[in-house]
Amino acid sequence: MTALEKEIMAKFGNNLTLLEKDMWDDFRLFYENKEEYKKKVDDMSKLFGVTENPEFRFKNDYLPTYIVGNYKDKKEKYVVISLNPGFKEELSKREEEIKKGSVDNYHKFILEFFTLISKIESEIKLENKNSDYSYYNCLRPYLSKLINEEIPKDKQFDVFFEYLINIDIIPYPSHEFKKTPKKQTST
Numbered sequence: 001m002t003a004l005e006k007e008i009m010a011k012f013g014n015n016l017t018l019l020e021k022d023m024w025d026d027f028r029l030f031y032e033n034k035e036e037y038k039k040k041v042d043d044m045s046k047l048f049g050v051t052e053n054p055e056f057r058f059k060n061d062y063l064p065t066y067i068v069g070n071y072k073d074k075k076e077k078y079v080v081i082s083l084n085p086g087f088k089e090e091l092s093k094r095e096e097e098i099k100k101g102s103v104d105n106y107h108k109f110i111l112e113f114f115t116l117i118s119k120i121e122s123e124i125k126l127e128n129k130n131s132d133y134s135y136y137n138c139l140r141p142y143l144s145k146l147i148n149e150e151i152p153k154d155k156q157f158d159v160f161f162e163y164l165i166n167i168d169i170i171p172y173p174s175h176e177f178k179k180t181p182k183k184q185t186s187t
Contacts, residue, residue, distance in 0.1 A: 056175065057174060087175050094124070143164065147163060
């Protein structure tokens with residue numbers, strides 16, 4: 001058992017869900033065997049036919065994001081299932097800075113994601129850069145209807161923290177997810 005495995009087991013025990021087990025296995029692979037991690041992510045890109053355009057490939061140098069939201073607090077939540085985490089250069093780099101480095105950082109990122117991205121978005125706006133979490137902005141009106149309460153844009157991430165969990169089917173980020181057409185060969 002590796003030191004990282006021991007640390008994860010010490011913090012979370014044997015009571016991991018299948019999703020958590022996969023998440024921590026990928027986390028370990030990222031740090032313990034970077035080349036194998038990159039191969040795994042690249043193989044996933046091949047599987048989905050998104051290798052021709054580098055923009056559409058899954059990012060093999062970023063940690064995976066299987067789930068975000070405080071799923072440990074035992075309160076009822078709405079679960080959003082999405083295809084994969086979006087990749088936006090400035091936002092993704094800042095997210096990665098938060099989640100890299102330790103088991104605690106990664107776990108904090110997952111549980112406190114909505115609080116953290118609210119801070120990231122504010123910092124980026126102060127730098128006069130684009131900070132578009134458009135995917136989550138689109139969810140605000142739907143959640144407003146579900147909870148029967150108007151959610152102001154400047155408070156949306158606080159409300160998301162209280163009510164939402166997001167699960168990504170594919171945990172690897174990409175700019176866009178489009179299957180690139182195969183080149184036609186003339187006969």
